[in-house]
Amino acid sequence: MMRGLFGPLSLWLMTCVVSMPLVAASEWTLTDVCPAGFHQRDGGCYLQSFYSGYRSLQDSGVGGLKTGLPPLREGFSAQEIDLGRLLFFDPLLSADGDMACSSCHQPAKGFSDGLPGSVGRDGFVMHRSAPTLWNVGFLRELFWDARASSLEEQLEGPLFSSVEMANTPAQLLASLRQNANYPGLFQQAFGGAGEISLEQIYAALAAFQSSLISLSSRYDLYANGFHEVLTQPEIDGMNVFRSFVARCAECHTPPAFTNQQIAVIGTPEPEGMPLDIGVEAITGDESQRGGFKVPTLRNIELTAPYMHSGRFNTLREAVAFYTGGRGHAVPEGEHLSLHWHIWEPDLNDRELDLLVAFLKTLTDQSFMPVLPQKVPSGLKPVATQILTH
Structure with missing residues (x-):
């Protein structure tokens, strides 16, 4: 039945295998x-994908x-990407040497952390969930409230926040410069x-995070013939x-499965929590009260719980929210100022x-990077468990 698929797919898979990073010649030689x-x-390093040759742009329609x-x-x-890979999992980047970027962005959980609110320094619980980093290099703005316009700007948030990794620029530089391995790397x-x-x-x-590409799901194979x-x-679900x-694709526009815009959809907060005003806190624009960046749906099966506050534990609960009636949870x-796409599809x-x-057809971690079992600091790398999905 699938005989016609295996010829081109086998060639594509062979290309992927050849592209995998090689084992370094010595322990701390970058690939x-x-x-x-x-x-x-x-x-x-430049991306090769099914979509590279398509001229029509995502924002020219619904995708x-x-x-x-x-x-x-x-x-x-x-080498820049490989260095970023080691830094990402190294707790040396935190003030106390106990957190890494991967603490909140765990490969086994779709580069999120499976929590409604991420846990920072001294057990402090954030009021928003950690978004996936798959395909983050395509995004124009970062954070749920879109307050950062580049990966470099976004990185400064968790690195130097007193309730997250709690480092300082001076301490971060000193830790890396005094390490026996990092200056050479x-x-x-x-x-x-x-x-x-x-x-x-x-x-x-930024180089490492931009290399986290997920474009080879079963949906992508279908979309490309x-x-x-x-x-x-x-297929019926795609329709x-x-x-x-349903109008899902008008905000979660293929192939990135986000239109990168701000949407006010009126999702409920966790029980007993006040309204998170979202983008309004950044812009002061009352029309953006309760507004958040439209997230990608890539690997959504792996990144529960859902919404900015992790309010819904399952995908079924999340999709059912949209048919509950316009503004029913406000x-x-x-x-x-609810987004005009939010209505009552029934x-x-x-x-x-x-x-x-x-x-669930959007799940794809075939380009998972090599997860380091050691990092140059000598500390224990964070969240490098073998994937079981």
């Missing part, structure tokens, strides 16, 4: 091979099956004499998703189940 899914050109992707942060060297990645700078730290981490990979219920009844006394139980089935 000169680009990550899976990237090819090397002019000293930089056809062969719509092009937004621009990606790419062109980083293989920064020299490999950036040249010079290995004099580490904040800009180099941010660049390496291999129709045998989806079941009929999954519900793209319909002008707190009494609040008058939010989907039945079967259609909701079909939507969930389709969303």
Whole structure:
């Protein structure tokens, strides 16, 4: 039945395997091979994907099956990406040496952490969930409230927040410069004499995060002509998703599955918690009260709980919210400027189940980076468990 798929798919899989990072010649020698899914050109790593040749842009409509992707942060060297990989899992970047970037962005949980509110220093619980980092290099703005316009700007938040990693720029630089291994690694990645700078730290981490690409799901195979990979219920769910009844694709626009806009949808807060005013706190614009950035749905199956506050534990609960009636969860006394896509589609139980089935076809971690079992600081790397999904 799937005979026609295996020829082109086998060739594609062989390309992925060849692109995997090689084992370094010595323990702390950075690889000169680009990550899976990237090819090397002019000293930089550039993405190869099914969507690379499509000229139509995502923001020109609701996203056809062969719509092009937004621009990606790419062109980083293989060494910069590999250095960022080591830094990402190294708790040396935190004030007390007990947290890493991977504490809240765990590979086994879709580069989120499975919590409604991430846990920071001394057990402090944040009021928002950790978003996935898959495909983060395509995003124009970061954080739920879109307050950062680059990965480098975003990184400064958790690194130096007193309730998260709680470091300071001076301590971060001192820790890396005094380490026996990191100066040589920064020299490999950036040249010079290995004099580490904040800009180099941010660049390496941004390089690694931009390499986290998820575009090879069963949905992507279907969208690019291999129709045998989806079941009929999954195809039916895709049709519900793209319909002008459910209107999911108008905000979660393929192939990135986000339109990167701010939406006020009126999701409920956790029991007993006040309204999170979201983007209004950043812009002062009352029309954006309760507004948040539309998240990607890539690997959504792995990143429960859902919404900015982790209010819904399952995908079924999350999709059912949209058919509960416009504004049904807005707190009494609040008058939010709800997004015009939020209405009353009146989907039945079967259609909701079909939507969930389709969303699970977006799961893809085939380009998972090599998870380090050691890091240059000598500390124990954080959240590098073997994936079981």
